[in-house]
Amino acid sequence: MERLINFIYEYRAFFTFLVLELACAWLIIENNQFQSTKYFNSSNRVAASILGFSQSTREYFSLRTINEDLARENAELRTLLERSRQKALLGDAAVIDSARLNQYEFISAKVVGNSTSLYKNFITINKGMLDGVSPGMAAISNQKAVGKVKSVSDHYAVLISLLNVDEQVSSVIKRTNHFGSVRWDGLDMRYSNLQFIPRHAVPAVGDSVVTSGYNAIFPEGILVGVIQEVNLNEEAMFWDIRIELAQDFGELAFVDIIKSKLKNERESLEQITIGEVK
Amino acid sequence: MSRSGIIQFILFFAYTLVQVLLLRNLVLFNTAFCFLYIAFILLLPIEINTLVLMVVGFILGFTIDIFYDSMGLHAFATVLVAYLRNYWLATITPQGGYDSNSTATLSANGLQWFLVYSIPLIFLHHLFLFFIEASGFVLFWYSMLKIVASLIFTTSVIVLLQYLAPQRRRL
Numbered sequence: 001m002e003r004l005i006n007f008i009y010e011y012r013a014f015f016t017f018l019v020l021e022l023a024c025a026w027l028i029i030e031n032n033q034f035q036s037t038k039y040f041n042s043s044n045r046v047a048a049s050i051l052g053f054s055q056s057t058r059e060y061f062s063l064r065t066i067n068e069d070l071a072r073e074n075a076e077l078r079t080l081l082e083r084s085r086q087k088a089l090l091g092d093a094a095v096i097d098s099a100r101l102n103q104y105e106f107i108s109a110k111v112v113g114n115s116t117s118l119y120k121n122f123i124t125i126n127k128g129m130l131d132g133v134s135p136g137m138a139a140i141s142n143q144k145a146v147g148k149v150k151s152v153s154d155h156y157a158v159l160i161s162l163l164n165v166d167e168q169v170s171s172v173i174k175r176t177n178h179f180g181s182v183r184w185d186g187l188d189m190r191y192s193n194l195q196f197i198p199r200h201a202v203p204a205v206g207d208s209v210v211t212s213g214y215n216a217i218f219p220e221g222i223l224v225g226v227i228q229e230v231n232l233n234e235e236a237m238f239w240d241i242r243i244e245l246a247q248d249f250g251e252l253a254f255v256d257i258i259k260s261k262l263k264n265e266r267e268s269l270e271q272i273t274i275g276e277v278k
Numbered sequence: 279m280s281r282s283g284i285i286q287f288i289l290f291f292a293y294t295l296v297q298v299l300l301l302r303n304l305v306l307f308n309t310a311f312c313f314l315y316i317a318f319i320l321l322l323p324i325e326i327n328t329l330v331l332m333v334v335g336f337i338l339g340f341t342i343d344i345f346y347d348s349m350g351l352h353a354f355a356t357v358l359v360a361y362l363r364n365y366w367l368a369t370i371t372p373q374g375g376y377d378s379n380s381t382a383t384l385s386a387n388g389l390q391w392f393l394v395y396s397i398p399l400i401f402l403h404h405l406f407l408f409f410i411e412a413s414g415f416v417l418f419w420y421s422m423l424k425i426v427a428s429l430i431f432t433t434s435v436i437v438l439l440q441y442l443a444p445q446r447r448r449l
Contacts, residue, residue: 013328017361027350054299117305119411122347
Protein backbone atom coordinates (compact mmCIF):
# COMPACT_ATOMS: atom_id res chain seq x y z
CA MET A 1 0.00 0.00 0.00
CA GLU A 2 2.74 2.37 0.99
CA ARG A 3 4.65 1.56 -2.15
CA LEU A 4 1.56 2.24 -4.22
CA ILE A 5 1.07 5.62 -2.59
CA ASN A 6 4.75 6.39 -3.09
CA PHE A 7 4.45 5.38 -6.70
CA ILE A 8 1.45 7.62 -7.28
CA TYR A 9 3.13 10.46 -5.43
CA GLU A 10 6.29 10.09 -7.46
CA TYR A 11 4.38 10.29 -10.71
CA ARG A 12 1.78 12.79 -9.47
CA ALA A 13 2.34 15.13 -12.40
CA PHE A 14 1.63 12.36 -14.85
CA PHE A 15 -1.48 11.19 -13.00
CA THR A 16 -2.84 14.73 -12.75
CA PHE A 17 -2.16 15.08 -16.44
CA LEU A 18 -4.07 11.88 -17.12
CA VAL A 19 -7.03 12.91 -14.98
CA LEU A 20 -7.28 16.35 -16.58
CA GLU A 21 -7.00 14.97 -20.11
CA LEU A 22 -9.64 12.34 -19.41
CA ALA A 23 -11.91 15.05 -18.06
CA CYS A 24 -11.37 17.05 -21.26
CA ALA A 25 -11.98 13.99 -23.42
CA TRP A 26 -15.20 13.33 -21.55
CA LEU A 27 -16.29 16.95 -22.10
CA ILE A 28 -15.52 16.71 -25.81
CA ILE A 29 -17.49 13.49 -26.24
CA GLU A 30 -20.35 14.74 -24.09
CA ASN A 31 -20.56 17.93 -26.11
CA ASN A 32 -20.84 16.00 -29.37
CA GLN A 33 -24.11 14.47 -28.26
CA PHE A 34 -26.79 16.56 -29.78
CA GLN A 35 -29.03 19.15 -28.11
CA SER A 36 -28.94 20.06 -24.49
CA THR A 37 -29.32 22.86 -22.02
CA LYS A 38 -25.81 23.66 -20.95
CA TYR A 39 -24.28 26.68 -19.36
CA PHE A 40 -20.62 26.30 -20.19
CA ASN A 41 -20.86 27.56 -23.73
CA SER A 42 -21.44 30.89 -25.38
CA SER A 43 -25.12 30.94 -24.38
CA ASN A 44 -23.72 31.74 -20.94
CA ARG A 45 -24.77 35.33 -20.21
CA VAL A 46 -21.32 36.76 -19.52
CA ALA A 47 -19.76 35.02 -22.51
CA ALA A 48 -22.60 36.06 -24.80
CA SER A 49 -22.46 39.71 -23.84
CA ILE A 50 -18.70 39.78 -24.40
CA LEU A 51 -19.14 38.14 -27.80
CA GLY A 52 -22.00 40.57 -28.51
CA PHE A 53 -19.67 43.49 -27.97
CA SER A 54 -17.19 42.06 -30.43
CA GLN A 55 -19.89 41.27 -32.98
CA SER A 56 -21.47 44.74 -32.78
CA THR A 57 -18.11 46.26 -33.65
CA ARG A 58 -17.81 43.92 -36.62
CA GLU A 59 -21.34 44.63 -37.71
CA TYR A 60 -20.62 48.32 -38.00
CA PHE A 61 -18.52 47.54 -41.05
CA SER A 62 -21.25 45.63 -42.84
CA LEU A 63 -24.21 47.88 -42.03
CA ARG A 64 -24.88 48.62 -45.67
CA THR A 65 -25.27 44.97 -46.64
CA ILE A 66 -27.40 44.23 -43.58
CA ASN A 67 -29.68 47.16 -44.43
CA GLU A 68 -30.06 46.02 -48.00
CA ASP A 69 -30.90 42.49 -46.90
CA LEU A 70 -33.47 43.66 -44.41
CA ALA A 71 -35.09 45.97 -46.95
CA ARG A 72 -35.28 43.16 -49.49
CA GLU A 73 -36.78 40.80 -46.95
CA ASN A 74 -39.31 43.45 -45.98
CA ALA A 75 -40.36 43.82 -49.58
CA GLU A 76 -40.75 40.08 -50.01
CA LEU A 77 -42.77 39.76 -46.85
CA ARG A 78 -45.03 42.60 -47.90
CA THR A 79 -45.70 40.82 -51.18
CA LEU A 80 -46.57 37.64 -49.33
CA LEU A 81 -48.83 39.51 -46.95
CA GLU A 82 -50.67 41.14 -49.80
CA ARG A 83 -51.06 37.83 -51.57
CA SER A 84 -52.50 36.08 -48.54
CA ARG A 85 -54.83 39.02 -47.91
CA GLN A 86 -56.12 38.71 -51.45
CA LYS A 87 -56.56 35.00 -50.95
CA ALA A 88 -58.57 35.60 -47.80
CA LEU A 89 -60.72 38.12 -49.64
CA LEU A 90 -61.35 35.71 -52.47
CA GLY A 91 -62.42 33.12 -49.94
CA ASP A 92 -59.92 30.43 -50.85
CA ALA A 93 -61.22 27.44 -48.90
CA ALA A 94 -58.21 25.17 -49.43
CA VAL A 95 -56.86 25.75 -45.93
CA ILE A 96 -59.41 25.62 -43.15
CA ASP A 97 -57.56 24.10 -40.22
CA SER A 98 -56.28 27.09 -38.27
CA ALA A 99 -53.78 24.94 -36.36
CA ARG A 100 -52.14 24.05 -39.64
CA LEU A 101 -52.33 27.61 -40.88
CA ASN A 102 -50.53 28.84 -37.76
CA GLN A 103 -48.24 25.84 -37.62
CA TYR A 104 -45.04 27.88 -37.48
CA GLU A 105 -44.22 30.78 -35.26
CA PHE A 106 -41.20 32.99 -35.84
CA ILE A 107 -38.92 34.48 -33.21
CA SER A 108 -36.56 37.12 -34.53
CA ALA A 109 -33.09 37.21 -32.99
CA LYS A 110 -29.82 39.04 -33.42
CA VAL A 111 -26.56 37.18 -33.98
CA VAL A 112 -24.05 37.95 -31.23
CA GLY A 113 -21.38 35.42 -32.11
CA ASN A 114 -20.56 33.58 -35.31
CA SER A 115 -17.67 31.67 -36.78
CA THR A 116 -17.13 30.28 -40.26
CA SER A 117 -13.60 28.93 -40.42
CA LEU A 118 -13.62 26.12 -37.87
CA TYR A 119 -14.78 22.58 -38.65
CA LYS A 120 -17.60 22.87 -36.14
CA ASN A 121 -19.06 26.31 -36.35
CA PHE A 122 -21.67 27.65 -33.99
CA ILE A 123 -23.77 30.80 -33.91
CA THR A 124 -24.79 32.54 -30.70
CA ILE A 125 -28.03 34.55 -30.71
CA ASN A 126 -29.62 36.90 -28.21
CA LYS A 127 -32.90 35.06 -27.64
CA GLY A 128 -33.22 32.20 -25.17
CA MET A 129 -35.55 30.00 -23.20
CA LEU A 130 -37.55 32.94 -21.84
CA ASP A 131 -38.31 34.03 -25.40
CA GLY A 132 -39.59 30.58 -26.27
CA VAL A 133 -36.49 29.16 -27.93
CA SER A 134 -35.74 25.52 -27.18
CA PRO A 135 -33.25 22.94 -28.50
CA GLY A 136 -34.13 21.42 -31.86
CA MET A 137 -35.76 24.45 -33.45
CA ALA A 138 -34.71 25.61 -36.90
CA ALA A 139 -33.11 28.94 -37.72
CA ILE A 140 -33.48 30.76 -41.04
CA SER A 141 -32.50 34.16 -42.33
CA ASN A 142 -34.11 35.83 -45.34
CA GLN A 143 -35.97 32.57 -46.03
CA LYS A 144 -32.67 30.69 -46.30
CA ALA A 145 -31.59 27.89 -43.97
CA VAL A 146 -29.06 28.73 -41.26
CA GLY A 147 -29.05 25.88 -38.74
CA LYS A 148 -30.75 24.52 -35.68
CA VAL A 149 -30.74 25.31 -31.98
CA LYS A 150 -28.26 23.23 -30.00
CA SER A 151 -28.48 24.62 -26.51
CA VAL A 152 -30.27 27.46 -24.73
CA SER A 153 -29.87 29.49 -21.59
CA ASP A 154 -32.41 31.99 -20.24
CA HIS A 155 -31.49 34.84 -22.58
CA TYR A 156 -29.24 33.33 -25.21
CA ALA A 157 -29.04 30.30 -27.46
CA VAL A 158 -26.35 28.52 -29.46
CA LEU A 159 -27.19 27.37 -32.98
CA ILE A 160 -25.38 24.59 -34.74
CA SER A 161 -24.59 26.19 -38.07
CA LEU A 162 -24.99 24.51 -41.48
CA LEU A 163 -21.22 25.02 -41.55
CA ASN A 164 -20.64 22.21 -39.06
CA VAL A 165 -19.40 18.80 -40.07
CA ASP A 166 -21.81 17.18 -37.59
CA GLU A 167 -24.92 18.87 -38.96
CA GLN A 168 -27.19 17.24 -41.55
CA VAL A 169 -30.29 18.78 -43.06
CA SER A 170 -32.86 16.67 -44.86
CA SER A 171 -33.33 18.32 -48.25
CA VAL A 172 -34.90 17.78 -51.65
CA ILE A 173 -33.97 18.84 -55.14
CA LYS A 174 -36.91 21.08 -55.91
CA ARG A 175 -37.24 20.15 -59.59
CA THR A 176 -36.99 16.36 -59.33
CA ASN A 177 -38.24 15.85 -55.75
CA HIS A 178 -35.44 13.44 -54.84
CA PHE A 179 -34.38 13.79 -51.26
CA GLY A 180 -31.01 13.51 -49.57
CA SER A 181 -29.16 15.34 -46.87
CA VAL A 182 -26.96 18.39 -46.95
CA ARG A 183 -23.73 18.04 -45.01
CA TRP A 184 -20.76 20.37 -44.92
CA ASP A 185 -17.29 18.96 -45.66
CA GLY A 186 -15.42 21.48 -43.52
CA LEU A 187 -13.60 23.19 -46.37
CA ASP A 188 -15.17 26.29 -47.89
CA MET A 189 -17.88 28.36 -46.19
CA ARG A 190 -19.58 29.05 -49.52
CA TYR A 191 -20.14 25.43 -50.54
CA SER A 192 -21.68 22.31 -49.08
CA ASN A 193 -22.54 18.81 -50.28
CA LEU A 194 -25.80 17.07 -51.01
CA GLN A 195 -25.55 13.37 -50.17
CA PHE A 196 -27.66 10.29 -50.83
CA ILE A 197 -29.25 11.35 -54.13
CA PRO A 198 -29.74 7.95 -55.86
CA ARG A 199 -28.23 7.07 -59.25
CA HIS A 200 -31.47 7.14 -61.16
CA ALA A 201 -32.14 10.79 -60.33
CA VAL A 202 -31.05 13.40 -62.85
CA PRO A 203 -29.84 16.43 -60.93
CA ALA A 204 -28.66 19.35 -63.03
CA VAL A 205 -26.43 22.32 -62.34
CA GLY A 206 -28.59 25.23 -61.25
CA ASP A 207 -31.32 23.19 -59.53
CA SER A 208 -32.47 24.60 -56.21
CA VAL A 209 -32.07 22.49 -53.11
CA VAL A 210 -34.68 23.15 -50.44
CA THR A 211 -35.47 21.65 -47.05
CA SER A 212 -37.73 18.61 -47.21
CA GLY A 213 -39.74 19.11 -44.04
CA TYR A 214 -39.37 15.39 -43.30
CA ASN A 215 -37.83 15.83 -39.87
CA ALA A 216 -40.28 18.54 -38.77
CA ILE A 217 -37.46 20.89 -37.78
CA PHE A 218 -37.37 23.01 -40.89
CA PRO A 219 -40.62 23.82 -42.65
CA GLU A 220 -40.81 22.54 -46.20
CA GLY A 221 -39.25 24.56 -48.99
CA ILE A 222 -36.68 26.71 -47.20
CA LEU A 223 -33.86 27.39 -49.65
CA VAL A 224 -30.56 25.73 -48.74
CA GLY A 225 -28.54 26.27 -51.90
CA VAL A 226 -28.16 25.84 -55.62
CA ILE A 227 -26.45 22.87 -57.29
CA GLN A 228 -23.07 23.90 -58.55
CA GLU A 229 -21.43 20.68 -59.68
CA VAL A 230 -22.67 17.13 -60.21
CA ASN A 231 -20.58 14.00 -60.49
CA LEU A 232 -21.40 10.32 -60.77
CA ASN A 233 -18.69 7.74 -60.17
CA GLU A 234 -18.80 4.45 -62.06
CA GLU A 235 -19.64 2.20 -59.11
CA ALA A 236 -21.07 4.73 -56.64
CA MET A 237 -24.61 4.31 -55.41
CA PHE A 238 -25.18 8.03 -54.98
CA TRP A 239 -24.37 11.23 -56.82
CA ASP A 240 -21.59 13.55 -55.65
CA ILE A 241 -23.33 16.89 -55.61
CA ARG A 242 -21.73 20.16 -54.61
CA ILE A 243 -24.08 22.99 -53.78
CA GLU A 244 -23.48 26.68 -53.39
CA LEU A 245 -25.06 27.74 -50.09
CA ALA A 246 -27.76 30.39 -50.44
CA GLN A 247 -26.87 31.87 -47.08
CA ASP A 248 -23.80 34.04 -46.78
CA PHE A 249 -22.62 33.00 -43.33
CA GLY A 250 -19.95 35.66 -43.22
CA GLU A 251 -22.56 38.42 -43.23
CA LEU A 252 -25.14 36.87 -40.94
CA ALA A 253 -26.71 39.50 -38.66
CA PHE A 254 -30.30 38.48 -37.92
CA VAL A 255 -32.00 35.10 -37.81
CA ASP A 256 -35.57 33.90 -37.36
CA ILE A 257 -36.08 30.93 -35.07
CA ILE A 258 -38.95 28.72 -36.23
CA LYS A 259 -41.16 27.22 -33.60
CA SER A 260 -43.14 24.34 -35.03
CA LYS A 261 -46.34 23.90 -33.03
CA LEU A 262 -47.28 20.58 -34.56
CA LYS A 263 -43.84 19.04 -34.05
CA ASN A 264 -44.70 17.16 -30.85
CA GLU A 265 -47.93 15.81 -32.28
CA ARG A 266 -46.15 14.61 -35.38
CA GLU A 267 -43.23 13.04 -33.54
CA SER A 268 -45.43 11.18 -31.09
CA LEU A 269 -47.52 9.85 -33.97
CA GLU A 270 -44.38 8.64 -35.71
CA GLN A 271 -43.10 7.05 -32.50
CA ILE A 272 -46.35 5.17 -31.97
CA THR A 273 -46.33 3.90 -35.54
CA ILE A 274 -42.74 2.72 -35.34
CA GLY A 275 -43.55 0.99 -32.03
CA GLU A 276 -46.48 -0.87 -33.58
CA VAL A 277 -44.49 -2.15 -36.52
CA LYS A 278 -41.88 -3.59 -34.19
CA MET B 279 -0.61 36.88 -3.41
CA SER B 280 2.75 38.20 -4.50
CA ARG B 281 3.17 41.05 -6.92
CA SER B 282 4.09 38.83 -9.83
CA GLY B 283 1.12 36.61 -8.96
CA ILE B 284 -1.25 39.54 -9.32
CA ILE B 285 0.34 40.51 -12.62
CA GLN B 286 -0.08 36.96 -13.91
CA PHE B 287 -3.70 37.03 -12.78
CA ILE B 288 -4.34 40.23 -14.76
CA LEU B 289 -2.45 38.83 -17.75
CA PHE B 290 -4.70 35.77 -17.70
CA PHE B 291 -7.73 37.97 -18.31
CA ALA B 292 -5.86 40.12 -20.81
CA TYR B 293 -4.94 37.08 -22.92
CA THR B 294 -8.45 35.67 -22.70
CA LEU B 295 -10.09 38.94 -23.71
CA VAL B 296 -7.70 39.57 -26.61
CA GLN B 297 -8.31 36.00 -27.79
CA VAL B 298 -12.11 36.09 -27.72
CA LEU B 299 -12.71 39.71 -28.70
CA LEU B 300 -10.07 40.22 -31.33
CA LEU B 301 -8.31 37.07 -32.48
CA ARG B 302 -11.47 34.98 -32.65
CA ASN B 303 -12.51 37.20 -35.56
CA LEU B 304 -9.07 37.34 -37.11
CA VAL B 305 -8.57 34.32 -39.34
CA LEU B 306 -6.24 34.87 -42.28
CA PHE B 307 -7.16 33.21 -45.60
CA ASN B 308 -9.69 31.11 -43.70
CA THR B 309 -6.82 28.85 -42.58
CA ALA B 310 -4.41 30.76 -40.32
CA PHE B 311 -5.67 31.11 -36.75
CA CYS B 312 -3.90 32.94 -33.98
CA PHE B 313 -4.19 31.17 -30.64
CA LEU B 314 -2.20 33.75 -28.73
CA TYR B 315 -3.55 32.59 -25.36
CA ILE B 316 -1.07 29.71 -25.38
CA ALA B 317 1.66 32.32 -24.82
CA PHE B 318 0.37 32.72 -21.29
CA ILE B 319 1.39 29.14 -20.53
CA LEU B 320 4.65 29.38 -22.48
CA LEU B 321 5.85 32.59 -20.85
CA LEU B 322 5.26 31.72 -17.20
CA PRO B 323 8.36 31.51 -14.94
CA ILE B 324 10.61 28.52 -15.61
CA GLU B 325 10.50 27.18 -12.06
CA ILE B 326 6.72 26.93 -11.84
CA ASN B 327 5.30 23.62 -10.60
CA THR B 328 3.94 21.34 -13.34
CA LEU B 329 0.80 20.60 -11.31
CA VAL B 330 -0.04 24.30 -10.94
CA LEU B 331 0.77 24.84 -14.58
CA MET B 332 -1.63 22.08 -15.70
CA VAL B 333 -4.47 23.37 -13.55
CA VAL B 334 -3.93 26.88 -14.89
CA GLY B 335 -3.80 25.43 -18.41
CA PHE B 336 -7.06 23.61 -17.85
CA ILE B 337 -8.82 26.75 -16.58
CA LEU B 338 -7.44 28.82 -19.45
CA GLY B 339 -8.42 26.28 -22.09
CA PHE B 340 -11.83 25.81 -20.53
CA THR B 341 -12.45 29.59 -20.58
CA ILE B 342 -11.50 29.75 -24.25
CA ASP B 343 -13.75 26.76 -24.94
CA ILE B 344 -16.76 28.60 -23.56
CA PHE B 345 -16.34 31.27 -26.22
CA TYR B 346 -15.52 28.90 -29.05
CA ASP B 347 -18.39 26.52 -28.14
CA SER B 348 -15.92 23.65 -28.26
CA MET B 349 -16.26 22.12 -24.81
CA GLY B 350 -13.00 20.48 -23.70
CA LEU B 351 -11.12 20.94 -26.97
CA HIS B 352 -8.87 23.88 -26.08
CA ALA B 353 -8.60 22.60 -22.52
CA PHE B 354 -7.23 19.28 -23.81
CA ALA B 355 -4.60 20.89 -26.03
CA THR B 356 -3.58 23.43 -23.40
CA VAL B 357 -3.19 20.87 -20.60
CA LEU B 358 -1.01 18.83 -22.93
CA VAL B 359 1.26 21.82 -23.58
CA ALA B 360 1.33 22.64 -19.85
CA TYR B 361 2.36 19.07 -19.01
CA LEU B 362 5.11 18.88 -21.61
CA ARG B 363 6.43 22.40 -21.10
CA ASN B 364 8.65 21.78 -18.08
CA TYR B 365 10.10 18.55 -19.51
CA TRP B 366 10.87 20.34 -22.75
CA LEU B 367 12.46 23.23 -20.83
CA ALA B 368 14.67 20.75 -19.00
CA THR B 369 15.66 19.10 -22.28
CA ILE B 370 16.76 22.29 -23.97
CA THR B 371 18.54 23.87 -21.02
CA PRO B 372 21.30 26.09 -22.39
CA GLN B 373 24.89 25.58 -21.21
CA GLY B 374 25.18 26.76 -17.63
CA GLY B 375 21.49 26.37 -16.97
CA TYR B 376 18.80 28.98 -16.55
CA ASP B 377 19.25 31.95 -14.24
CA SER B 378 17.30 31.69 -11.03
CA ASN B 379 13.86 33.32 -11.22
CA SER B 380 14.25 33.42 -14.97
CA THR B 381 11.25 33.47 -17.27
CA ALA B 382 10.92 31.47 -20.45
CA THR B 383 10.98 34.57 -22.59
CA LEU B 384 12.79 35.79 -25.62
CA SER B 385 14.46 38.65 -23.79
CA ALA B 386 15.90 36.31 -21.17
CA ASN B 387 17.24 33.60 -23.47
CA GLY B 388 17.44 34.96 -27.02
CA LEU B 389 15.46 34.47 -30.21
CA GLN B 390 16.99 31.18 -31.33
CA TRP B 391 16.39 29.52 -27.99
CA PHE B 392 12.85 30.89 -27.87
CA LEU B 393 11.96 29.49 -31.30
CA VAL B 394 13.36 26.07 -30.41
CA TYR B 395 11.33 26.21 -27.21
CA SER B 396 8.01 27.49 -28.54
CA ILE B 397 7.59 26.03 -32.03
CA PRO B 398 7.30 22.33 -31.04
CA LEU B 399 4.89 23.12 -28.20
CA ILE B 400 2.69 25.37 -30.34
CA PHE B 401 2.78 22.77 -33.10
CA LEU B 402 1.59 20.05 -30.71
CA HIS B 403 -1.15 22.34 -29.41
CA HIS B 404 -2.43 23.05 -32.92
CA LEU B 405 -2.01 19.43 -33.98
CA PHE B 406 -4.31 18.15 -31.26
CA LEU B 407 -6.67 21.09 -31.59
CA PHE B 408 -7.40 20.69 -35.28
CA PHE B 409 -7.42 16.91 -35.46
CA ILE B 410 -9.73 16.52 -32.48
CA GLU B 411 -11.99 19.21 -33.91
CA ALA B 412 -12.12 17.42 -37.25
CA SER B 413 -12.84 14.22 -35.24
CA GLY B 414 -10.23 12.21 -37.09
CA PHE B 415 -7.98 12.27 -40.10
CA VAL B 416 -10.55 12.57 -42.87
CA LEU B 417 -9.46 16.10 -43.66
CA PHE B 418 -5.77 15.30 -43.10
CA TRP B 419 -4.09 17.60 -45.61
CA TYR B 420 -6.47 20.48 -45.10
CA SER B 421 -5.97 20.16 -41.33
CA MET B 422 -2.20 20.07 -41.82
CA LEU B 423 -2.44 23.25 -43.86
CA LYS B 424 -4.44 24.90 -41.08
CA ILE B 425 -1.95 23.67 -38.47
CA VAL B 426 1.14 24.94 -40.28
CA ALA B 427 -0.47 28.27 -41.25
CA SER B 428 -1.67 28.79 -37.68
CA LEU B 429 1.73 27.78 -36.29
CA ILE B 430 3.44 30.46 -38.37
CA PHE B 431 0.81 33.06 -37.49
CA THR B 432 0.72 32.34 -33.76
CA THR B 433 4.51 32.12 -33.39
CA SER B 434 5.04 35.36 -35.30
CA VAL B 435 2.54 37.21 -33.13
CA ILE B 436 4.06 35.86 -29.90
CA VAL B 437 7.59 36.80 -31.00
CA LEU B 438 6.55 40.24 -32.25
CA LEU B 439 4.65 41.00 -29.05
CA GLN B 440 7.78 40.24 -27.03
CA TYR B 441 9.81 42.65 -29.10
CA LEU B 442 7.12 45.29 -28.63
CA ALA B 443 6.90 44.79 -24.87
CA PRO B 444 10.29 43.45 -23.80
CA GLN B 445 10.02 44.84 -20.26
CA ARG B 446 6.64 43.43 -19.40
CA ARG B 447 7.69 39.96 -18.32
CA ARG B 448 10.63 41.01 -16.15
CA LEU B 449 8.34 42.44 -13.48
